[in-house]
Amino acid sequence: MIQYYTRFFAFALGLYFAQILIFDHVNLFGFANPAVYVAVLLLYRLDMDQFGFLLLAFFYGLLLDLITQTAGAHTIACLTTAFVRPKLAQFSFGNNVDNPATLFTQTLTNNRLLYLGLMLLIHQLLFAFMAYFSWQHAFRIVLYGVTNALFSFLVIAPSISLFRPKK
Amino acid sequence: MxxxxxxxxxxxxxxxxxxxxxxxxxxxxxxxxxxxxxxxxxxLFIAGVIHQPFKDLTNYSRLIQQNQALLQENNTLKNLVLERFEQSEFLALEETNLAGPQFWSLPAKVIRNSYTRSKNILLIDKGRADKVAPDMAVIGQKGIVGIVNRTSNGYASVLSILNLDVKINAKFKHSSVFGSLQWSGRQPNLMRLEDVSVINPIALGDTLVTGGMSAYFPEGIPIGTVASVDTPENGGYYDITVELINNLTDLEYVYVIGNKDRKEIIELIDENP
Known part of the structure; x- marks a missing residue:
């Protein structure tokens, strides 16, 4: 367990720095940046304590907000995505969710892509909503949320396939 | 229980x-x-410490481009100095400070610049130790950039004018027509000018400068030019789009402008709200 946590925290730290130093500066179409750090929320084992995961998501978002000066947008997006994750996993994987150890390796690609897509879409829409926090910009919130989710999906999806062991 | x-x-x-x-x-x-x-x-401190080395590294690869920009800026400043000498040959060199004696300026390096969000913020490598304080104006090589928001000892965060919460008092360079400039959250080179009555003649290409009716910016700092004007059918106010003169997506160095009389102005405003 300690080995898992050590590896996971190293992974989370690596993605944190990759996000703030590289992926936040991509600015595709002038605004789109892939949110690779959401992979931390995606890949945390589903059989782990949800209470601890909520705390982890909160502080991960908070650390991102402190560095990127986004005043709570990352925190609320990460926290809420972490909170709805069990339901999204249940919806995407069905009964396979009862076997979390093999969830990302021995499930259908379509299920994993659905899980990834839903997590990213919810996270990015929430992030855009918190960043603008105004119905006046509803169109922009949806446009930015969907575009960023799609861009993140294209970056993260091939990486998650890498976790699949070769047969 | x-x-x-x-x-x-x-x-x-x-x-x-x-x-x-x-x-x-x-x-x-x-x-x-x-x-x-x-x-x-x-x-602010952590963000500064993390972004500084990365920015130093990327800056190094852009030295030639930066040299060109600084040469152009030097040239513009020299022309302004010569212009002032022509106006008064007795004017001492130290008095040719662009901002005038009420204002002082301090160059700073931009270590982080966001322009894709709704409330964009810049980080600069000057802070309280360099006498940078909240509410000071920040300008770029060609025009306004933002207002200092918070300071730590060595760094400051700047509210970019590309921020939905920021409104700038602006006026037309060749008239005394004032308006309120605000970002609409769309392109990083376009802003909206509000509160300009249709009784004032406005033309495409008119230049806008800071109005000086606030304690933030000195009067006359360039902002941009009128890119489009919509006149409502039943009178009222124009809907004006302004194209910024400064490219806010490509900032390496900026100047923090301090106002020596700012404290006095704020006290007067507070006494007479």
């Missing part, structure tokens, strides 16, 4: 979520005391 404990244990994740969400919402209300003090200063 037992059932309360059971309910708490049963819904502990939901309760924790609501509690953390509440904390997050407090954090997002940027005007709370907690946010503006220790937490804000710590985050």
């Amino acid at each position: 037992q059932w309360i404990i059971n309910a708490i244990l049963r819904y502990k994740n939901f309760i924790l979520y609501l509690f953390l969400l509440f904390l997050g919402l407090i954090f997002s209300g940027t005007h709370s005391g907690l946010h503006r003090n220790k937490l804000a200063q710590t985050s």
Whole structure:
């Protein structure tokens, strides 16, 4: 367990720095940046304590907000995505969710892509909503949320396939 | 009593979520005391320390481009100095400060610049130790950039004018028509000018400068030019789009402008709200 946590925290730290130093500066179409750090929320084992995961998501978002000066947008997006994750996993994987150890390796690609897509879409829409926090910009919130989710999906999806062991 | 404990244990994740969400919402209300003090200063310091080496590295690869930009800026400044000498041959060189004696300027390096969000913020490598204080104006090589928001000892965060919360007092260079300039959250090179009555003649290409009716910016700093004008059918106010003169997506160096009389102005405003 300690080995898992050590590896996971190293992974989370690596993605944190990759996000703030590289992926936040991509600015595709002038605004789109892939949110690779959401992979931390995606890949945390589903059989782990949800209470601890909520705390982890909160502080991960908070650390991102402190560095990127986004005043709570990352925190609320990460926290809420972490909170709805069990339901999204249940919806995407069905009964396979009862076997979390093999969830990302021995499930259908379509299920994993659905899980990834839903997590990213919810996270990015929430992030855009918190960043603008105004119905006046509803169109922009949806446009930015969907575009960023799609861009993140294209970056993260091939990486998650890498976790699949070769047969 | 037992059932309360059971309910708490049963819904502990939901309760924790609501509690953390509440904390997050407090954090997002940027005007709370907690946010503006220790937490804000710590985050500014950490952001500065993390981004500085990365920015130094990327800056190195852009030295030629930066040299060109500085040469152009030098040239513009020299022309202005010569212009002033022509106006008065007795004018001493040290008096040719562009901002005038009421204002002083300090060059700073931009170590982080965001322009894709709704409330964009820049980080600069000058802070309290360099006498940078909140509410000071920040200008770029060609025009306005933003207003200092918070400072730590070595760094400062600047509210970019590409921020939905920022409004700038602006006027037309060749008339005394004033308006209020605000970003509409779209392209990083376009802003909206409001509160300009249709009784004033406005033409495409007219130049806008800072109005000087606030304690932030000195009067006459370039902002941009009129890109489009919509006149409402039933009178009222123009809907004016302004194209910024400064490219805010490509900032390496900026100048912090201090106002020596700012304290006096603020005191007067506070006394006569």
